[in-house]
Amino acid sequence: MSIEPDSRGWLVISVSTASAPDSLRVQVWRKLRSLGALYLQQSVCLLPARPPVVREIRRLVDRVRHQGGTARVLPMAFTDPAEEQAVIAELNAARDTEYAEVLERLPGLRQELADEQARGNATYAEVEESEADLQRFRTWMGKVAARDYFDAPAGQAARDAVEQAAEELAAFEEAALHAEAPRLRAVKEK
Template sequence: MSAEAWLVISVSTAGGPDSLRVQVWRKLRSLGALYLQQSVCLLPARPEVVREVRRLADRVRHQGGTARVLTMTFTDPAEEEAVIAELNASRDVEYHEVLERLPALRRELAEERAKGNTTYAEVEESEADLQRFRSWLAKIAARDYFTAPAGQDARDAVDEAATELADFEAAALHAEAPDRPAPRLRAVDRP
């Protein structure tokens, strides 16, 4: 049996402002909570999660709602494994969305390069897009408590896009200063 402790979180926003329900939903969603039923969810009791859930419960109570946070452990290892599988499946859905959207950035780089449009403006635009992917991936990873299988594929794909952007940037630099050989920038050199 696992020694993993879990938090059972029950929240009611009745009595609080209308915006409280959305605040609670957003926060629990950002933490990757698994809903067992309406207003009752489960999260691993990791220190950073416990801290965030306590803050949320305090906010709910302060704004007129009710919140209970209970610590538990599973008595049935198979049940715990099923919960972990559900959490991983939820993260995999998110990772797959990154994987589905990332090819658009890579296609855009290839199309702009094919058109000869390797400019600083295109580099900046693509850097902003890549940063959004990195930020999105970091948010998913923060709630990926059990290392969902698709996580590594998503990280690898973002790294490949970063390498392609570094090559694109080198081509743009060479286009603006053709007398110099185009340097090969590595993805690790990128901020």
């Protein structure tokens, strides 16, 4: 199969797993969702023909065919610029929904930092827990950004919010360091 990357082109992907193991259907669905595919109808979706997408689709098609399914990938170009813009808007709307979820959940981490500091509970254990939470947000953002092919409008606000949380965590960590330093000196003096 020869699919060539094209920064302006598109791929129409059609997959059938009817005669393949049930697990393949789930694998295909998850992979296409992770790539941000826009479904045109059941088992037919559209993705921009970017190099990382082309690479992943080649792998997916090989897996489908080796496990008894069928797959077709057709390069295409829009003949109507308005239709292409409508598809891009739909893809951006899907990414904006994902970014909105990040923005909706992120204040919980920031509030937890503020609450712990207000309780005088700025400790190394709390820093570790919050670092793990922040890393989950960064990982989540990385996955959304990887399928944000057209710079969805909410992306920058979500990136800024994650960075703001990182700055607040750094300040919390500094407070934890200062809070634990006197305790460590007191232990050494005994």
